[in-house]
Amino acid sequence: MKRLLITICGRAGSKGFKNKNLKNFCGKPLVYYSLSAAELFIKKHPELEIDVALNTDSEDLARLVAAEYPEVIYLPAGPSWAGTACRRSKSTRTALPAWRRSQANSTML
Numbered sequence: 001m002k003r004l005l006i007t008i009c010g011r012a013g014s015k016g017f018k019n020k021n022l023k024n025f026c027g028k029p030l031v032y033y034s035l036s037a038a039e040l041f042i043k044k045h046p047e048l049e050i051d052v053a054l055n056t057d058s059e060d061l062a063r064l065v066a067a068e069y070p071e072v073i074y075l076p077a078g079p080s081w082a083g084t085a086c087r088r089s090k091s092t093r094t095a096l097p098a099w100r101r102s103q104a105n106s107t108m109l
Helices: 030-044 060-068 088-102
Strands: 002-010 048-056 073-076
Touching: 002 030, 002 060, 030 048, 030 060, 048 060, 060 073
Parallel strands: 002 048, 048 073
Antiparallel strands: none
């Protein structure tokens, strides 16, 4: 079976809106909307084995996600995420090797 990794990037620091993923929008934390979209994708693609990972530098966000989505893999981001120059490609380069280590006995895409 083919495997896929969906990463949710949840950097706490932001020039415009710090900790935005923790903020409520229409009664739910913003990050839950990304996770709901991942759930819909998973349901639509039963032919894939899909992991969802939260790559974040926020322990508060990690706890919030674990409370509602315990199946989500927590991949802590390092201190290099604190700067404004952090890009999604950097988070993917961080998340992918950590996920591969956590899935060492599995077949990857």
